[in-house]
Amino acid sequence: MLNRLIQFGKQGTSAIESFGRATLLLWHSVMWGGPGSAGFRDLIKQLYSVGVRSLSIIAVAGFFVGMVLGLQGYTTLVDFGSESALGTLVSLTLLRELGPVVTALLFAGRAGSALTAEIGLMKATEQLSAMEMMGVDPLKRVITPRLWAGIMAMPILALIFSTVGIWGGAYVAVELLGIDDGAYWGNMQASVEFYEDVIKGVIKSVVFGIVVTWIAVYQGYDSIPTSEGIGKATTQTVVISSLAVLGLDFVLTAVMFGGV
Amino acid sequence: MRMRFVELSVGIFMVMGVIALVLMAFRVSGLSMDDAGETYTVKARFENLGGLTERAKVAMAGVTIGRVTKVYLDNEWYSAVVEMEINKSMSTLSTDTSAAILTAGLLGEKYIGLTVGAEEEYLEQGDWIEDTQSALVLEELIGRFLFNKAEEG
Numbered sequence: 001m002l003n004r005l006i007q008f009g010k011q012g013t014s015a016i017e018s019f020g021r022a023t024l025l026l027w028h029s030v031m032w033g034g035p036g037s038a039g040f041r042d043l044i045k046q047l048y049s050v051g052v053r054s055l056s057i058i059a060v061a062g063f064f065v066g067m068v069l070g071l072q073g074y075t076t077l078v079d080f081g082s083e084s085a086l087g088t089l090v091s092l093t094l095l096r097e098l099g100p101v102v103t104a105l106l107f108a109g110r111a112g113s114a115l116t117a118e119i120g121l122m123k124a125t126e127q128l129s130a131m132e133m134m135g136v137d138p139l140k141r142v143i144t145p146r147l148w149a150g151i152m153a154m155p156i157l158a159l160i161f162s163t164v165g166i167w168g169g170a171y172v173a174v175e176l177l178g179i180d181d182g183a184y185w186g187n188m189q190a191s192v193e194f195y196e197d198v199i200k201g202v203i204k205s206v207v208f209g210i211v212v213t214w215i216a217v218y219q220g221y222d223s224i225p226t227s228e229g230i231g232k233a234t235t236q237t238v239v240i241s242s243l244a245v246l247g248l249d250f251v252l253t254a255v256m257f258g259g260v
Numbered sequence: 261m262r263m264r265f266v267e268l269s270v271g272i273f274m275v276m277g278v279i280a281l282v283l284m285a286f287r288v289s290g291l292s293m294d295d296a297g298e299t300y301t302v303k304a305r306f307e308n309l310g311g312l313t314e315r316a317k318v319a320m321a322g323v324t325i326g327r328v329t330k331v332y333l334d335n336e337w338y339s340a341v342v343e344m345e346i347n348k349s350m351s352t353l354s355t356d357t358s359a360a361i362l363t364a365g366l367l368g369e370k371y372i373g374l375t376v377g378a379e380e381e382y383l384e385q386g387d388w389i390e391d392t393q394s395a396l397v398l399e400e401l402i403g404r405f406l407f408n409k410a411e412e413g
Binding site for chain 1: 272
């Protein structure tokens with residue numbers, strides 16, 4: 001009984017400890033300098049591996065999600081004779097919720113796990129300690145460009161996801177279901193507000209970008225430098241960041257959209 | 261060579277992001293440049309709003325010319341007061357313009373429909389629209405109908 005209590009306390013303190021380490025990591029790597037502080041070339045390279053290489057999965061997923069929304073929304077709306085509101089349904093769902101959230105989940109799986117594995121392997125092969133020996137700060141050199149690339153790439157990916165999704169929905173609505181083209185776009189334009197919907201969606205995706213990349217680089221940097229440890233850290237990244245995204249999404253939605 | 265490819269694709273990625281944002285702004289949310297133009301505010305008093313909310317449309321002959329900015333209850337008269345912004349391009353509304361709360365479609369959203377009058381003078385910033393017509397509340401209509409039926413029978 002007492003042992004169990006001790007164990008529980010140990011777990012609690014170690015969880016708080018690692019949260020503290022993660023906060024220090026974020027503080028030291030981001031607050032020190034802007035996106036270009038560790039060299040512009042590094043940032044470009046990271047933007048390539050984090051952003052450009054996630055583009056195909058994001059675009060394909062967005063297209064299918066938009067098409068499914070079109071089909072499912074149609075079956076419900078047609079009962080009320082208001083299938084012309086399909087454009088509104090697809091665009092608001094994508095802009096406010098599915099765009100930022102699904103992009104963040106895919107981003108955690110595609111880019112977050114890769115970041116963790118890469119940094120974890122750097123640690124295991126003692127590249128990070130070698131950098132320290134040479135007087136190069138690994139935080140600034142390795143972590144900072146990756147963090148900034150993730151934060152910058154995420155809103156762009158989410159916007160592309162929503163855009164592709166809306167056009168996917170339009171394809172299903174207009175070509176397959178025979179909804180009037182003008183009704184689809186006209187109703188959408190009448191009800192979607194640029195600041196209320198588009199910008200708030202972008203704010204969400206920026207927050208998700210910060211959270212997912214932060215968790216990913218921390219898990220890599222803090223991983224146990226063995227093959228097993230890296231595997232565990234990679235899994236942790238996907239699990240923790242997915243849960244964090246879904247939880248934060250509720251909070252952000254309640255704050256930004258819940259009041260009205 | 262390799263670095264050039266990386267730079268090029270990151271550039272394309274950034275441009276795609278900007279294009280997506282522009283598409284969102286103009287194609288999806290219907291943001292247009294003259295929308296943000298100058299406006300003036302007029303007020304109107306209604307007996308019953310029947311579900312009219314802030315940001316509802318203000319239309320004349322079916323064309324949107326403004327938005328409702330504020331809805332509140334007047335403590336003195338116990339009637340609803342609606343403040344609406346009307347685009348400066350529609351600055352020639354006569355002072356006897358009438359306002360009615362209408363419904364888009366059978367179950368659609370509420371909006372304010374303006375009908376122009378015949379006066380020579382125009383409404384200005386802060387003026388009141390005197391001639392108003394409240395929203396049709398379905399329950400009241402049904403109640404009146406049943407009452408009339410009962411009287412007949």
